[in-house]
Every structure is written in C-alpha cells, then in structure tokens.
Amino acid sequence: MEWMIMGIPINNRSLESYTVMHRDRNKPDYSKEDLRLIDMMLPHINRAFYIHNKLLRQQQQLSLYKSIVDNNPNPILLVDSDLNVIRHSAIAEHVLRRQSVLSCKNDKLLAKGLLQQGTLKDFVTNTLAWLQARVPEPAAIVLENGEEKLKLHAYPIHAESDFNDHQDQCCLLEIMTNKQPNWLIFAEEFGITPKELRTVSALYQGTDLNTIAK
Known part of the structure; x- marks a missing residue:
C-alpha cells in the first residue's frame, strides 16, 4: 500500500x-x-x-469455564462479583430446583432473605479479595431456611487473556445440602444405573466407600 x-x-x-x-x-x-x-x-x-x-x-x-463445569459430578456454580451466574453444572441445577435456600432467577444467584443475600455477596467478594490481596482464605458459609441448610465452599479463579494482559475473575461455589434428594427422580433424570445410584447416594451422605465394598 x-x-x-x-x-x-x-x-x-x-x-x-x-x-x-x-x-x-x-x-x-x-x-x-x-x-x-x-x-x-x-x-x-x-x-x-x-x-x-x-x-x-x-x-x-x-473454553475455561466449560472445562471446569461441564460434566462435573459436583453441584458447582461460577458467579462473578455481582452474583451473576456465568455457568453451572447439571447437578447444581438439580439441587437448586429442590431446595428453598438458594435460587437462580434471570441468571442471578439469590439467597433467602436480604440478610443472607448480603452474607452471600460478602462471601464472594472476600473470596475474590483473597485472590487479589492474599488475605486469609474465607471459610465456608451456611445459609438456611427453617430446618433446611446449605453449606457453600468458594474458590477464586480467573481467566487470563493474552490481549492487553486482561484478567476476568469469578468465583466457583460448591453446594452441600442436608436435604436428601429423591433418588428415584435423580436416577431417572440423569440416566444412571442402580449400581451407580448406590455409589452416588453413598458419596452424597459422606459414607466410606470401603464399608460398601465389604
């Protein structure tokens, strides 16, 4: 030219x-x-x-988020600092539909009540701050609605870009609930065999698999 x-x-x-x-x-x-x-x-x-x-x-x-979340056997969600749900595993969707402590509406993660929503927001914010400032890693939190409880573990992750050294941060939330699923519906929905269902149920309840093998 x-x-x-x-x-x-x-x-x-x-x-x-x-x-x-x-x-x-x-x-x-x-x-x-x-x-x-x-x-x-x-x-x-x-x-x-x-x-x-x-x-x-x-x-x-x-590409990064799909590799983390898709086909993950655990109930996990990826959220940003504003609690927008970026991606979630199939089992997380199953858990969210069958309890009343947490919900996802319009791709926004919502806790039951304003106080617990603030607790959840602070938890995610502190998790991301731990990644940035190396402050003590935040502990898990428990959210509840009556006798129903959810325990959330959080892990910070970030996606680095080769362009302009840009970094996008988000938080991985893992859900643990004290509510037992309807295992028959669970098996039908995910198409798993009775043997697989037995193992999944045991893992869900924290049972030592060695005792099952015996």
Missing part, C-alpha cells in the same frame, strides 16, 4: 487510542482531505479492534 494507518486501542476501559501514520518519504505530505478521512476512519478501526479483542477474550473464558 502507498500509505498505512493504524489505530491502537489502549486498555483503559474506553476506546481511546494512539495513531500511527506512515507515508513513503518520496510521497507528498497528507492533504487536509487525507487527514480528515483518517480522522473519520479511526473510531471505526478502534471499535473493530475493541470488539475483536472482547470476542477473543470471551471465547477463552468460555
């Missing part, structure tokens, strides 16, 4: 950029019309860079 322009977005959460313009030294300087055209084109170039970068980052995130 006779000349080249390049707009380079800066990772400052906006579309600001700096511009590199080059023309062969044997060519005349840019005219006002050339500069006006370049000025008109740069926002579109910057926007294209921005969207391309964002889509690639989302693709990387999705």
Whole structure:
C-alpha cells in the first residue's frame, strides 16, 4: 500500500487510542482531505479492534469455564462479583430446583432473605479479595431456611487473556445440602444405573466407600 494507518486501542476501559501514520518519504505530505478521512476512519478501526479483542477474550473464558463445569459430578456454580451466574453444572441445577435456600432467577444467584443475600455477596467478594490481596482464605458459609441448610465452599479463579494482559475473575461455589434428594427422580433424570445410584447416594451422605465394598 502507498500509505498505512493504524489505530491502537489502549486498555483503559474506553476506546481511546494512539495513531500511527506512515507515508513513503518520496510521497507528498497528507492533504487536509487525507487527514480528515483518517480522522473519520479511526473510531471505526478502534471499535473493530475493541470488539475483536472482547470476542477473543470471551471465547477463552468460555473454553475455561466449560472445562471446569461441564460434566462435573459436583453441584458447582461460577458467579462473578455481582452474583451473576456465568455457568453451572447439571447437578447444581438439580439441587437448586429442590431446595428453598438458594435460587437462580434471570441468571442471578439469590439467597433467602436480604440478610443472607448480603452474607452471600460478602462471601464472594472476600473470596475474590483473597485472590487479589492474599488475605486469609474465607471459610465456608451456611445459609438456611427453617430446618433446611446449605453449606457453600468458594474458590477464586480467573481467566487470563493474552490481549492487553486482561484478567476476568469469578468465583466457583460448591453446594452441600442436608436435604436428601429423591433418588428415584435423580436416577431417572440423569440416566444412571442402580449400581451407580448406590455409589452416588453413598458419596452424597459422606459414607466410606470401603464399608460398601465389604
């Protein structure tokens, strides 16, 4: 090409950029019309860079999250700092439908009552802070509704992007409940054999599998 322009977005959460313009030294300087055209084109170039970068980052995130969650035998959810549910395992969906302590509405994780919602939010926030500031790892929390209780363990994870050293953080929540599932419905829903069901039920109740083998 006779000349080249390049707009380079800066990772400052906006579309600001700096511009590199080059023309062969044997060519005349840019005219006002050339500069006006370049000025008109740069926002579109910057926007294209921005969207391309964002889509690639989302693709990387999705690959990571799928590898963690999909086909996971444990009831786990991935949430961001605002308790938006990014992804969840099939067993987590099963558990959420069969208890009243936690719910997921419009991809938002909700606890029973404002006080417990605040406790859940602080728990996730502290988990992410542990990743950032190396503060003591947060302990598990227990949420309840009457006699029904859920115990939540949290683990911070982050998806690193090769683009602009961007990092997206989220929190993995593992659910433990004192409520026994309807095992017949469970077996039918997940298509597992009686032998597999026996093992799953034992693991769910914390039974030593060695005692079953005997």
